[in-house]
Amino acid sequence: MEGPIRRILIYVDGTEEAITAAQYAVCLAKSTGADLHALYVINTRALNDLVKARIFLDSEEEEYHHDLESDAERYLKHVDKLSSRKGVTAALEKRSGTVHQEIKKYAEEIDADVLLIGELSHVRSRRDEFYHETERAMRLVHCSVLMVKDEERVWDLYDALPE
Amino acid sequence: MALVDLVKPEIIKVPLESKSKQAVIRELLQVLVDAGKLNDFDAAYDALLAREAKGSTGLEAGIAVPHAKTDTVSTLTLAIGIAPEGIDFRALDGNPSNLFFLMLAPPNQSGPHIEALSEIARITQSKTFCKMLLRAQSPEEVAELLTEED
Numbered sequence: 001m002e003g004p005i006r007r008i009l010i011y012v013d014g015t016e017e018a019i020t021a022a023q024y025a026v027c028l029a030k031s032t033g034a035d036l037h038a039l040y041v042i043n044t045r046a047l048n049d050l051v052k053a054r055i056f057l058d059s060e061e062e063e064y065h066h067d068l069e070s071d072a073e074r075y076l077k078h079v080d081k082l083s084s085r086k087g088v089t090a091a092l093e094k095r096s097g098t099v100h101q102e103i104k105k106y107a108e109e110i111d112a113d114v115l116l117i118g119e120l121s122h123v124r125s126r127r128d129e130f131y132h133e134t135e136r137a138m139r140l141v142h143c144s145v146l147m148v149k150d151e152e153r154v155w156d157l158y159d160a161l162p163e
Numbered sequence: 164m165a166l167v168d169l170v171k172p173e174i175i176k177v178p179l180e181s182k183s184k185q186a187v188i189r190e191l192l193q194v195l196v197d198a199g200k201l202n203d204f205d206a207a208y209d210a211l212l213a214r215e216a217k218g219s220t221g222l223e224a225g226i227a228v229p230h231a232k233t234d235t236v237s238t239l240t241l242a243i244g245i246a247p248e249g250i251d252f253r254a255l256d257g258n259p260s261n262l263f264f265l266m267l268a269p270p271n272q273s274g275p276h277i278e279a280l281s282e283i284a285r286i287t288q289s290k291t292f293c294k295m296l297l298r299a300q301s302p303e304e305v306a307e308l309l310t311e312e313d
Contacts, residue, residue: 014274043274046281053284054255055228057218067273121168133278 005034009112009143010090011103011134012040014075017118021148022079023158025116029088030161034113036090038079039106040072043133045098086161100136107141115141119149166282169241170309173198175302179246179263184221187250188212188229191242191265200242203235207267210235221254225261225297226287230280232270239275240267243305247297261297262287 010025012018022038029036047065050056056064076092083090091110095102107115117134138145148154176194181187188211195201210231214220221227242265249259264283268276286309287293299305 043277043281046277049281049284050277054222055220055230055280055284059217064273064277067270068277071274 003032003034005032005113007035007037007110007112008032008114008116009037009039009103009107009110010079010116011118011137012038012075012079013099013118013134014040014071015118016151017120017148018075019078019082019118020151020154021116021118022082024146024148024154026083026086026088026090027154027157027161028114028116029083029090030086035110036083036088037093037106037110037112038076038083038090039093039095039103040076041099041102042068042072042094042096043099044096082158086158086163099133100140103137104140104142107143112141112143114144114146116146116148119147166241166279166286167310169239169279170243170306171198172302172306174200174241175243175245175305177245177299177302177305178248179244179250181246181250183250184215184252185212187244187246187252187263188215188265191229191244191263194242194244195240195265195267200240201236201267207231207233207235210267211265219253219255221252221260223254223256223258224287224290225249225254225258225293227252227254227260227263228266228280228283229263230266230268230276232273232276233267234269236267236269238269239272239279241265241279243309245296245299245305262293 008025010022047061051061072094181190192204210233211229214231220229244263246261249261252260254260
């Protein structure tokens with residue numbers, strides 16, 4: 001019998017909060033038998049904005065794009081390690097574009113049942129609400145969203161998971 | 164990391180005392196040293212000047228965003244300075260610069276660096292908001308404007 005969660009999408013942006021969310025995603029995938037998908041988005045929209053605003057030179061855009069490509073490889077590889085250590089296979093996906101739009105698109109493509117995101121910092125600015133990519137994705141995706149909190153508890157859960 | 168997480172009164176200087184490009188960079192780096200955010204002043208200064216040598220980060224409308232990747236910081240580091248009188252920063256439009264957002268990022272944090280710079284680009288698009296920042300009389304007032312605490 002299929003449960004309510006068949007496909008889990010975890011958005012990885014390299015923050016500690018996203019890594020905690022990835023650990024929780026592994027726990028959830030292991031206990032539900034759901035497929036696990038990990039996504040990293042290279043924020044080319046921000047890079048283009050910085051060139052348009054003339055904050056970045058063209059050479060900087062190339063340099064930072066290369067950095068973000070490396071980040072994508074590194075962070076997705078880390079999720080792969082976290083999941084395979086616990087006997088869970090994760091499908092790894094790297095996209096480029098506007099972060100929240102790419103998350104939405106990919107969630108639809110894989111027909112995700114739930115999107116897991118890392119804990120967001122406390123909103124102390126109304127301005128911040130408008131621009132936080134993960135928060136925008138949370139509002140935009142078609143599926144349910146689970147924000148993972150309590151790093152220590154998640155770490156214990158992940159640690160206790162059989163290999 | 165959102166820009167708002169980096170904004171604290173201790174990393175803001177109002178008004179700046181410097182009169183030249185090099186001096187304003189040094190003044191803002193000293194703000195970071197005093198705030199305990201930077202240890203290697205000289206290396207950070209060199210990294211910023213190397214970036215400026217490729218092209219001025221003095222933009223239009225009085226905004227300047229000197230920035231560099233450097234391992235002199237372990238996390239994204241921001242200093243803000245306001246010069247109501249304006250400083251010649253060799254800006255693209257040839258006008259003096261008034262609002263300075265100096266950002267240092269470790270080489271392994273390009274993602275947060277890009278996002279924070281992008282936020283600066285967005286918030287400084289509002290001329291009204293920039294005018295409000297220019298009228299601020301204290302670091303606390305600048306921090307309050309930027310964070311818009313409820």
